[in-house]
Amino acid sequence: MLEPQRIVIVGAGLAGASAAAELRERGYRGGVVVLGGETHRPYELPPLSKGLLLGDTDEPDWVRDEDFYREHDIDLRLGTVANRVELGTRVVRDSDGGEHPYDRLLLATGSRPRTLPVPGMGVPGVRTLRTLDDSLWLRSAFHTAQRIVIVGAGWIGTEAAAAARRHGLDVTVVDQIGAPLLPVLGAEVAGVFQDLHTDNGVNWRLRGGVAEIVGDSDGVRGVRLTDGTELGADLVLVAVGAAPRVELAHAAGLELADDGGVSVDAGLRTAAPDVYAAGDIASHFHPRYGRRIRVEHWSNAKDQGTHVAGNLLGAQEPYVTSPYFFSDQYDLGCEYRGLADPGTDQLVVRGDLKSREFIAFWLREGQVRAAMNVNVWDHGDALKRMVNGRLKVDEETLTKGDLSSVG
Structure with missing residues (x-):
């Protein structure tokens, strides 16, 4: 397989930036273009619900120093949204009318936070947590708010609850499941986390859903549950998971898997010639498990991005790393x-x-x-x-x- 002259990476998150850096680490001298919709240079997500939200730091963990991309001749185009991939002509088009021809293409478009299909999602004071700007906004709101309702008892919801308690807020967590983190950990271990938060003053409204977020243009006032109970709040965080950003891939005609991700083989290749996917969107056939898995954790984005760089340059190595994640709460x-x-x-x-x-x-x-x-x-x-x-x-x-x- 001949070495490509130009590689385009759609997505300037951890997976895309890690791939770009690894290409240069491997001595690749061809063109590398990274397209990212945010205006911040690539950063890692874990601090957004941990150290940064707690107030222990004012910056995320940047993937690389600010000068790295220029010094390594990586064309990092921030604030640039790719809106079309033409597989036949091998061109990525962006929303500003730019054209980005490629010999090999990596899609690393990440995920977006899910929202609630209920009235009131657009009320001021209702937020999701996915980006650096989200985290900074939420931390600032912690200084003026008194009561927060967090919808979702997964990792983001429980970490945000711990941060809100440190800032002195009255915290209530709502979820339909019977214990925080139950689907991942099972009842016994999930109980450890529930007790941890209870001991630190968190209120639980489990086995129930949200009917409406109550408020108006002046701000949120509360959350009405499906049983009719209304929880007062001047801040609401919706943390009900994330959905892979696969619209670009789907519109291009790439196959999607049953888990919603882009179908890739063990080496992170799609069925389209010279097109790869990594990170949150990759529904990857994992040799160790003998089936497709799609993992949204930080380590998977980093490791898949690094790994796929070798395959973009002609290797055909399967990705066999096991999932890994970490959490800090209190x-x-x-x-x-x-x-x-x-x-x-x-x-x-x-x-x-x-x-x-x-x-x-x-x-x-x-x-x-x-x-x-x-x-x-x-x-x-x-x-x-x-x-x-x-x-x-x-x-x-x-x-x-x-x-x-x-x-």
Whole structure:
């Protein structure tokens, strides 16, 4: 496969920027164009609901220094929205009328926050959290608001709840599920997070939905639930997940998978010649799991972006990295590796759930499918080996044995 003369990357988030940087790290001398709709240079998302929202920092983690793109001859075009891909002529068109011919194309368009299909979403004081501007706005609002209702008890919702409590707000979290993070962690481990937030003053309205956000042009006043209860609020955060930005790919005729992402093979290639996808939008056939998965975590965007650079230059290496994410809430820090089904997988716990110092393992047919360390930091390499190798480990070793000797 001949080396391309010009690579166009649509998306200036972590996946796209990581791919561009890796192309130069690998010595590629051809043209690299990165198109991004935001006006900020590429940054990482985790601080937006963690350190930046807490007030511990005033900037996100930038993917690269400000001068990096110029010094490495990467044509970073911020505030430029790609609105059409012509696969036949190999051209990307943008909303300003610009044309960007490519030899190889990477789509890394990321996700957008989901909203609620209820009246009141447009009322001032109702916000989602996805961008740097969102985070800065929300942090500023924390200084003047008194009561916030957070709709959604996932990772963004629970991290935002912790930040709001630090700022002294009265916090209520609403969700249809029975416990925060329940679909990911299962009832026992989810209960740890529910108790953590309860101990820190968060109010829960679970197993219920939102009927309306109440307010007018002067601002939000509350949230009316489906049971008729109205929760007072002068700030509302909607954190009900994200949807992959696949409109560009779909309009170009690329195949979409059942999970809503762009279908790619093990090497992150689409069925269209010389077109790849990475990050949130990539529905990737993962060799380790034998099926398609689509992962929205920070590490996946970074690692897939770095990996796909080699394939853009002619390699055909499958992407085999296991999912990974981390979270910090109050005095609890955790890391999760792998991919479990908490509804059917066996839960084995090393340590004490109540003390919030433990490692949770999820086993299927005796194999470690996922592991999460909570306020325990000594076994990261061992957990990675177990998850990546799908190692069979007996319960006694997991709960009491020397994990460093496993594998």
